[in-house]
Amino acid sequence: MYIGAYNACLADKPLTEALDILAGFGLNSVEINSGGFLPPIHLPVDELRTSEDARQQYLGEFASRGLTLTALNCNGNPLYPREGFPHAADLIASIELAAQLGVKRVVTMSGTPGVDASSTVPAWNPLPWWSPFLDVRDHQWEVAVPFWKDIQARAANADVKVAVEMHPGNIVFNPSTMHRLAEQIDATHVGAEMDPSHLFWQGIDPVLALKDLGSLVYCSAAKDTRINEAARINGVLDDRFTRVAEGQPGYLPLGGGTTLAGWPSNPSWDFVAIGKGHDVPFWTEFLRALQEIDPDIPCNIEHEDVELDQLAGLRLAAENMLAAEAAL
Numbered sequence: 001m002y003i004g005a006y007n008a009c010l011a012d013k014p015l016t017e018a019l020d021i022l023a024g025f026g027l028n029s030v031e032i033n034s035g036g037f038l039p040p041i042h043l044p045v046d047e048l049r050t051s052e053d054a055r056q057q058y059l060g061e062f063a064s065r066g067l068t069l070t071a072l073n074c075n076g077n078p079l080y081p082r083e084g085f086p087h088a089a090d091l092i093a094s095i096e097l098a099a100q101l102g103v104k105r106v107v108t109m110s111g112t113p114g115v116d117a118s119s120t121v122p123a124w125n126p127l128p129w130w131s132p133f134l135d136v137r138d139h140q141w142e143v144a145v146p147f148w149k150d151i152q153a154r155a156a157n158a159d160v161k162v163a164v165e166m167h168p169g170n171i172v173f174n175p176s177t178m179h180r181l182a183e184q185i186d187a188t189h190v191g192a193e194m195d196p197s198h199l200f201w202q203g204i205d206p207v208l209a210l211k212d213l214g215s216l217v218y219c220s221a222a223k224d225t226r227i228n229e230a231a232r233i234n235g236v237l238d239d240r241f242t243r244v245a246e247g248q249p250g251y252l253p254l255g256g257g258t259t260l261a262g263w264p265s266n267p268s269w270d271f272v273a274i275g276k277g278h279d280v281p282f283w284t285e286f287l288r289a290l291q292e293i294d295p296d297i298p299c300n301i302e303h304e305d306v307e308l309d310q311l312a313g314l315r316l317a318a319e320n321m322l323a324a325e326a327a328l
Helices: 015-024 045-050 052-063 087-101 131-158 175-184 196-200 206-216 280-293 310-326
Strands: 002-006 029-033 068-073 105-109 161-165 190-194 217-222 224-227 269-272 298-301
Touching: 002 068, 002 310, 015 052, 015 310, 029 298, 045 052, 045 087, 052 068, 052 087, 068 087, 068 298, 087 105, 087 131, 105 217, 131 161, 131 175, 131 190, 161 217, 175 190, 175 206, 190 206, 196 206, 196 217, 196 224, 206 217, 206 280, 217 280, 280 310, 298 310
Parallel strands: 002 029, 002 298, 029 068, 068 105, 105 161, 161 190, 190 217, 217 298
Antiparallel strands: 224 269
16 A cells, blocks of 8 residues: 655755655655645656656656655645636646656545626635525536536546545535535546545544545545534634734745635634544544555655654654555
């Protein structure tokens, strides 16, 4: 099985050092950022697009360490309702580059349009209990389906699977919306990336979600979530996020003039390293459910635990994921 890591948390290190770290932890898979929210860290896009020798040399850096480049990651909002916003073009370019590299998966998000044709900012609309919200939902899917039909065609032509992370803030955020997208675009090359962290805090059991989605799942993230005491007061739909100014701790540009919001000081939930939210037996069952879908499916650690530094968090996650794999 492919157990690896997403490279974003090692962005401050050169590619060779990052790969040495991941191989040293006993991992065998790597997911590399290719655009979207983050720049193409560790991916010399122009050089790789134009030179077969460069592509072979690049892939050789992975192979020489017993690693496989299993996916490119282009998470972002490809449906952002502003002309010229870069994430859609980044996704298309990522599919093309993946095909050139022989990488069979591109991870992304479904995106979110605005509330109507005049909108210039996206709006998440997860609970359309009132008819105006149904109007918003109808508009958003009318925007999404043609775009994703085009992505489906491009992915099929390139023989690359596009894996959509079911992420709140996007029109696809749970299994039912993933099924809706797949059905409306007649998907053969657009499916799901299973990131359990965003399902945990919605109250979704990721193992049951895997069984529900079945062959629609193309790859997976290994990322844990801890539900905190504050959830008993504010629930999991906790909106106490803040703006972070340039120069302040936590400031992170996310493309197109957007930035990451600041986390609440006592949040309802936190992203934590594997094992701090759910124990190794859970992750064994999770890997077993993945293997039932595809024995070669990659599961890549995404480290976003602010309580642990990059190496301590990766090490803990790797140890627990490898223990879970050994218990299969």
